[in-house]
Amino acid sequence: xxxxxxxxxxxxxxxxxxxxxxxxxxxxxxxxxxxxxxxxxxxxxxxxxxxxxxxxxxxxxxxxxxxxxxxxxxxxxxxxxxxxxxxxxxxxxxxxxxxxxxxxxxxxxxxxxxxxxxxxxxxxxxxxxxxxxxxxxxxxxxxxxxxxxxxxxxxxxxxxxxx
Amino acid sequence: xxxxxxxxxxxxxxxxxxxxxxxxxxxxxxxxxxxxxxxxxxxxxxxx
Numbered sequence: 001x002x003x004x005x006x007x008x009x010x011x012x013x014x015x016x017x018x019x020x021x022x023x024x025x026x027x028x029x030x031x032x033x034x035x036x037x038x039x040x041x042x043x044x045x046x047x048x049x050x051x052x053x054x055x056x057x058x059x060x061x062x063x064x065x066x067x068x069x070x071x072x073x074x075x076x077x078x079x080x081x082x083x084x085x086x087x088x089x090x091x092x093x094x095x096x097x098x099x100x101x102x103x104x105x106x107x108x109x110x111x112x113x114x115x116x117x118x119x120x121x122x123x124x125x126x127x128x129x130x131x132x133x134x135x136x137x138x139x140x141x142x143x144x145x146x147x148x149x150x151x152x153x154x155x156x157x158x159x160x161x162x163x
Numbered sequence: 164x165x166x167x168x169x170x171x172x173x174x175x176x177x178x179x180x181x182x183x184x185x186x187x188x189x190x191x192x193x194x195x196x197x198x199x200x201x202x203x204x205x206x207x208x209x210x211x
Contacts, residue, residue, distance in 0.1 A: 092199070092202070095202060095206070096198055096202050099201075099202055099205060099206060113191075113194070113195055113198065114191065115188060115191070116187035116188060116191065116194045117187070117188070118184070118185055118186070118187055118188075121184065121187045121194065122164060122165065122168065122184065125168050125172070125184075125197075126164075126168065128201050128205065129168065129171045129172070129175075131205060132171075132175060132201075132204070132205055133171075135205065
């Protein structure tokens with residue numbers, strides 16, 4: 001994800017850095033810090049911290065993974081073929097709901113995918129953009145690949161078993 | 164607000180029309196594709 005510097009003023013509008021003082025090890029660039037407070041964020045309740053963004057980003061959710069069948073769950077179903085469509089759909093929604101919660105949108109529901117509302121959609125996109133900007137700024141500043149989560153190891157092991 | 168969102172989405176390499184954001188109930192598939200893309204970009208391999 002590459003961000004052009006010419007649009008930094010727009011990006012700053014979507015940043016909510018109120019939690020940054022609580023993260024002493026992470027400092028964003030001075031221009032971002034100075035601009036914050038002059039331009040209100042679109043999502044007032046956003047609370048994603050850069051550290052949380054980095055940790056969550058390493059979960060590495062991919063579309064292919066969401067569409068993969070859960071073999072342990074299939075063993076307990078009488079007719080697993082009946083759920084071939086519903087399981088990936090639920091996996092996608094679950095992953096998206098988790099991401100939304102990290103972005104500060106805690107009321108994301110199935111209706112937001114099936115019957116999106118303009119006002120709610122704008123709020124959700126603002127949260128996601130907020131997350132993307134904080135994540136990008138933190139990664140640029142830290143320049144380190146981040147913490148390995150157990151899920152990542154699980155995925156690698158899973159792929160090894162599958163191949 | 165919508166133009167700002169459109170600009171930021173373009174920064175994230177996703178093009179969506181203003182109408183799709185202002186009338187999402189008529190563009191459910193577009194909204195879904197947008198969420199799928201953002202989920203993959205923000206938590207997928209590209210995010211690392």
